[in-house]
Amino acid sequence: MNIKFLKDINTHDLVGGKGLNLAKMYQNGFNIPNGFVITSDVFIDFLKQNNVRNTINDLIKNCNAKIQNELDETSKKIIEILDKCKMSKLIENKIIENFETLNCKYVAVRSSATSEDGKENAWAGTLESFLNVDKNDIIQSVRKCWYSIFKSRALFYRIANCDYSDIAVAVVVQKMVQSDISGVAFSINPTNDDNNEIVIEAVFGLGEAIVSGKVTPDMYILNKNNNKIKDKIIKQQKSKLVKECNKNKWILVKNEKKQKLSDNKIIELSNTIKKIEEFYGFPVDVEWGIQDNKIYILQSRPVTKRIDNSILNTIIKKGDWQFYVARKYNWFVNNTEIYASQKEYQEKFLGFELSTQNYLCINGDEYSLDSDFHIFCDKLDIYFENDINFFENFAKIEFELVEKIKKYLKYIKNKNFEYLNTKEISKEFENFNEIYINSCIPGMTRPDDYLIYKLKEELKNSKFDKNDINNIFLKISTCPNYFPLFYSEEPLDLLKIAQYAKQGNSISKLIDEHIQKYGWMKGPLKFEETFFIKEDYLKRIDNLLDANIEDKIENIKNVRESNDIEYENILQNFKFSEKEKKLIKAIRDFIFLRTYITEYxxxxxxxxxxxxxxxxxxxxxxxxxDLIMLNDKEILNVLNNNTIMNKTINDRKEGFAKIWLDGNIKTLFGSECLNLQNEIENNFKNIIDEDRKLNKDVISGSIANKGKVRGVARILKLYSDIYKVNKGDILVATMTTPDYVSAMEKAAGFITDEGGITCHAAILSREFNVPCIVGTVNATEQIKDGEIIELDAYKGKVYKLD
Known part of the structure; x- marks a missing residue:
């Protein structure tokens, strides 16, 4: 039976962080109220026996935590499912039997999630606890603890931390302490991270009063080294919470200005807090209560990490950071980008450097400084002035790199790595790592924005008028047909398969070949392995069968041909200087390379x-x-020295940040990154310029493909959102990727928060011949899902018509 008393629990029992902490302290002589734990596998069995486990996990995975209504609705659905489930009589009877063994009238019933009070996570306040529970209510209280892991606030915590692992929650049942005085204590000052101070807060009555914030506690600050009281802040308390007739009740305090703890009791409690910190080896946050002048420890957890204010302040002082893009990859890829940003690696591969000076990447949110762009431009100006063929040679290096990658891909596809010894596999990994670093350098040195800026400057100096300049850029910024690109060939190939199916032919073999060629495109750099499967393509084909497939195929071919013709016409119709011609060719090359090299x-x-x-x-x-949450050196260390990296992996799964400041790189991991992400978002990402504030019904962006259309806006924030796009809807997304193509094939127009005229959405809009505006900054926030809008890609405007 998986219900254990505190004295019998060991490290391997599935009792959650809170349950294990209480058991350890109980077994090591700390004054913990006696009790037992209903282990988390009882809860898992409960889900299995009622056959609801997969249903619940799917609901969580498809929930967008940033939309409160969606979060609340998901929580409601899950709890409704659980309410209909039955607990086995065997478990119910054992819980009642253990309750009677405690020989008390009331117990405290608390949730204990698998990672709830582990060192890496502090879930404080997200799960339910029930006090003064009697024998008649204990079963329902246990169920409510189970339910609480699906309440909105707990779901938000899980989704924010990308925790989609199997859900597990244990339940702690303890004798109820009817505290005369209660409170919390910290073995480190949580307001300034001073490790030499202990902070104690205390109120009269039950601890719920302080946790809920209904009563302002006394605060006592002690010097941890000599245990002397440094400061006391005594607060008036007019009422206290007490237990009376099976209910909590507020009663008046007789001496409302009295200090809650005597000095001797403060020092006694301080000694206990120090012992708990020494026992665990890290700063702790402890809930305590005093009954009949005896101190009881109710629970202990790590002090939640705070942001390093020195880093935050340095970032803020550096300048006005501009949000660029949001894209979250695994840590191996992120660490490789650190290498690719550095002078040493760039000079070795390119023969010159455009190293990153100031940049932020915090849990996938990326920010840059405008001032850095000018430094970047200055470097390229020097290179270009010294060698008019600079960009031609730059592009040549990248084209040659793709050919090397193609050869290497053939090699690893045909190589059996499983039978290699440690030395051999280490060597193979090092070879891969070198070519992969090189493949990431183009992404960290892209000259696209400089080339556009530079050409506009040159054309203005040559007295080209504004309309001519706009027309030139519209024609030269289309993607050239140098070589096939995966992302543009895939929808064309699928159209051909749909055409074949429409003629009544079997397409099973063609779909299998399509998967082999394109299935990897769904999310090759994500944490989890993702891959398009047959069902994904069959759904898209079903949607395409209603369309005029032949016209779509012909349109794509015509657009590609006309793009090249219009480009040649631009070169013939205008008299460009040699310098301008070089810049135009470079823009054309790097528009293609941006996608070509990224794909490979x-x-x-x-x-x-x-x-x-x-x-x-x-x-x-x-x-x-888990392996791809390590960097190259760590992987080799694990491989050759069997190094244990579990904590490192878990920290990075929780969050990671890469921070470039004046060319120096700092990395952060764990919950600190989530807090930093929020602070940076509030300071920079969520700022709307004055024009947008004045007219919220008009949204502006850059024209990627001209046209005008009215329709229903469909906001895509998750992959699962693609299924809500119907034919004729207008797709609105932060940015588009190849896994959005099934929705883009149905949409009448595209709007993106991010990207420029060379981004994925821009290029596909031309191939699909639909209007498109990119770089709106926050269309996904300003437009509501289902709202009627007009996308005017002649003016670069979106109008809200509802």
Whole structure:
């Protein structure tokens, strides 16, 4: 039976962080109220027996935590499902039997999630506790504790931390302490992170009063080293919470200005807090209560990490950061980008450097400084002035790199890595790592924005008028047809398969071939392995069968042909200087390379993940999804020295940040990154310029493909949102990626928060011949899902018509 008393619990029992902490302290002589824990596998069995586990996990995965209504609705659905489930009589009877063994009238019933009070996470306040529970109510209280992990606030915590693992919650049942005085204590001052201070807060009555914030507590600050009281802040307390007739009741305090704890009791409690910190080896936050002058420890957890204010202040003082893009990859990819941003690696690969000076990447949110763009431009000006063929040679290096990647891909696809010894697999990994770093350097040195800026400057100096300049850019910024690109060939190939199906032919073999060629595109750099499957493509084909497939195929071919013709016409119709011609050719080359090299870099990582990383995973017994949360040096260390990296992996899963400040790079991991992300978002990402504030019904962006259309706006924030796009809707997204293509094929127009005229949405809009505006900054926030809008891509405006 998986119900254990505190004295019998060991490290391997599934009792959650709170349950294990209480058991450890109980077994080591701390004054913990006696009790038992209903282990989390009882809860898992409850879900299995009622066959609801997969249903609940799917609801959580598809929930957008940033939309409160959606979060609340998901919570409501899950709790309704659980309410209909039955608990086994065997478990119910055992709970009642253990309750009677405690020989008390009332108990406290508390949730204890698997990672609730572990060192990496502090879930304080997200789960339910029930006090003064009697024998008649204990079963329902246990169920409510189970339910509480699905309440909105707990769901938000899980989703924000990308925690989609199997849900597990244990329940702690303890004798109820009817506290005369209660409170919390910190073994470190939580307001300034002073490790030499202990802070104690105290109120008269039950601890619920202080946790809920209904009563302002006394505060006592002690010097941890000599245990002397440094400061006391005594607060007036007019009423206190007490237990009376099976209910909590507020009663008046007789001496409302009295100090809650005597000095001797403050020092006694301080000594206990120090012992708990010494026992765990890290700063602790402790709930305590005093009954009949005896101190009881009710629970202990790590002090939640705070933001390093020095880092935050340095970032804020650096300047006005501009939000660029949001894209969250695994840590191996992120760390490789750190290498790719550095002078040493760039000079080795390119022969010159455009190293990153100031940049932020915090849990996927990326920010840059405008001032850095000018420094970047100055470097490129010097290179270009010294060598008019600079960009031609720059592009040549990147084209040659793709050819090397193609050859290497053939090699790893045909190589069996599983039978290599440790030395051999280490060498293979190092070879992959070198070419992968090189494949990431183009992404950290893109000259696209400079080239556009520079050409406009040159054309203005040559007295081109504004209309001519706009027309030139519209024609030269289309993607050239140098080589096939995965993202543009995939929808065309699927149209051909749909055409074949429409003629009554079997397409099973064609779909299998399509999967082999394009299935990797769904999310090659994500934490989890994602891959398009047959059902994904069959759904898209079903949607395409109603369309005029032949016209769509012909349109794509015509657009590509006309793009090249219009480009040549621009070169013939205008008299450009030699310098301007070089810049125009460079823009054309790097528009293509932006996608071409990114695709092959992503494909390279995808294949390595399924070959080299997979082989290493089997040797070191670490799942691939965990292995890719390590950097290259750490992976080799694990492989060659069996180094344990569990905490490092867990911290990075919780959050990570890369911070470039004046060329120096700092990395952060764990919950601190989530807090920093919120602070930076509030300071920079959520700022709307004055024009947008004055007219919220008009949204502006850059024209990517001209046209005008009215329709229903469909906001895409998650992959699952693609299924709500119907034919004729207007797709609104932060940015589009190849896994959005099924929705883009149905949409009458595209609007994105991010990106420029060379982004994925821009190029596909031309191929699909639909209007498109990009770079609106916050269309996904300003437009409501289902709202009627007009997308005017002649003016670069979106109008809200509702």
């Amino acid at each position: 870099s992503n494909y390279l990582f995808f294949e390595a993940r399924n070959t080299i990383f997979n082989a290493i995973s089997k040797k070191v017994n670490i799942a691939v999804c």
